[in-house]
Amino acid sequence: MIAVGGRRRIVWAPSLGASDRVLTVLAVALSAAGLLLVWSATRMTGDHALLVRQAVAVAGGLVLMWLVSRVDLRVLRAYVPAAYVLAVLALAAVLSPLGVRVNGAHSWIVLAPGVRFQPSELAKVTLALAFAVPLGELRDGRRRPGFGGVVLALALAAVPIGLIALQPDVGTMLVFAAMVAGALLVSGAPKRWLLVLAAGAAGAGATAWQLGLVRPYQLERLLVLANPAADPGGAGYNAAQARIAIGSGGLYGKGLFNGEQTAGHFVPERHTDFVFTVAGEELGFAGAAAIVLALCALLWRGLSIARDSASPYGAVLAGALVSWIGFQAFVNVGMTVGLTPIVGVPLPFVSYGGSATVAGLVAVGLLQAVHRTKPMQP
Template sequence: MITSPSARARRLPLPRLDWGLAAAVTALSLISVVLVWAATRPRLIAAGEDPQQYLKRQIVNVLAGLVIMLVVALVDLSTLRVWSLPAYALTCVSLLLVLTPLGQTVNGAQSWLGIGPVQAQPSEFAKLTLVLALATLLGDQPDGEHRPGGVHLLLALGVTAVPFGLVMLQPDLGTAMILTAIVLGMLVIAGVRWRWIAVLVLSGAAAAALAWWLGLLRPHQVQRLLAFADPAADPQGAGYNATQALNTVGSGGLLGTGLFRGDQTGGRFVPEQHTDFIFTVAGEELGFAGAALILVLLWFVIWRALRTASRAALPFGTLAAAGIVCWFAAQTFVNVGMVVRLAPIAGVPLPFVSYGGSSAVACLAAVGVLMSIQRKDLHHL
């Protein structure tokens, strides 16, 4: 008897995965390993340390993230939905622990949780668990209802307020911006009335203006916003990072200076070049061609996520995929934008590319969620 391709796919779990999406994130992860090595090698050599220290760590981060991506991809979507709220609660507890003596301060923000040799940044996982929690709440509508009512909207805002408030207490303005983009995007996709969206946006703008007027922002946050408005006003102070980042990303020309041959990168003119400013390494050492390749791969990932959202059979799948789109798109725009002066310096990693285990695992786990949604859809063919 002849078996159709779709019938064979139902029996075999692996062929149902989106291997094009998997290839794109794997390529980005491999680029990440190379760029992290290029960014950290000169500093480690100058300090007399192992020049492959960060390279080895990032390889472990990427391998762990890819394994978790495959595990999540093979988990049934209904199981992910059941565990979405417990995972969200666990993340909120972790964010609370960050504010205790277990938390560690890096670059002015107490956003790391350290237990022995293990370090993690719960705010990175908060992005994914918030997406899943909101997809569960907003996708669970009573029969006959096609858009969230007032009760569901209030519940969604309450669910968002907990991690948002804890992140702001760290303070981590960059992550707070990404969480805001996630919730607004998911509310729009869920069908919340536009007048409510407008009220939320205006309320947020009023709260931001009030925080500025009352002096609630930290000094370094104010300096970053002022530097974004006019980096040349203080090129050796608040505007230094923005000025050096733009100079570095533009110094590679079309094909770049070559790996480990960048004068700006080797001279360590840009701080945090292996994390928040890793796109500058691509611009200098891989040139416009290499930087464009990264953006094309990121665009492909976002496009596949959009495609998943549009084809999802269940509201939970549509909302979860849409939330991941908002997350990846907003974070890519902010990270690349702060390098080319289209956004203020906010300290957010470039998805799949910046150094860091928490960021790599969270992003790759989100791709696993996308693959799980796609597998669910095949059962409805």
């Protein structure tokens, strides 16, 4: 206990404990499964460049995961303002001539021929670190954030969300909204703020509609979700082919590298947004369920870390990270089986994509940093 301003409170300090080995094993196993599925999805092209790039991203992400897990949270906290500013500038750069459009969204920056960077993935990490500050650093003996802290957190989230809306990248916007909601819940903020968040999201959607930011193909995807049989050769093609591929796998699948639907290019983006179809067809229900269970186990470990955190800051940070990974996994799997609209979000740790892979593994490193931070002894 330390006396501050006449009050006594518990202070968390840089003493570090052991890593969560289960969390590490799950992240490594999912990344390895992703490499196999990406290899299977791209093998018919004869070009192994995608597999090599993904392997490099996984290796780099694992190194960063280990490095981040060894850093004291207070050290990370000191660099949060600079990281937030850099993330916002990178998102703004996407809208400049430096950015390129891929699959209808202006979300990428080309670093070199064949090498692209997606700033919104970096922004997920920095946003989790940033809004954990006003929600998790409590003063004057408070047990939950006050009005000013919640407003500041929402303001910090509004800037990157607004820039992503201009791309437009609906999937990433929804992930950010889920992160904010998860952080508010873990922080203990009054539930009315979730209603404010929902109202703000509805208002943002209406504004985007009025300004013409909602693309026709995005509206068509919502209509297909309401009526899966509509336009199977057009707007509903992706969803229809994804369900056919997964259904054809049966209980145990056709065997790794033996998928006909995915290898035959019937499923678009089968190595990125629709990589789960490769698991469903080649590994069957058993293999696909194993991936889902591994993700659920990872999320459970993350929630346990948030619950047992030595500091409110660590708890809110872990809550935001778990909300990001959990929501994104739910939407990705859901859109392959017709439960959610196709919004273009990758399956965490499994889909091809260097930026997303590295960001996801860094998020696991942050969860480890929260887990390893122990409270200062009285």
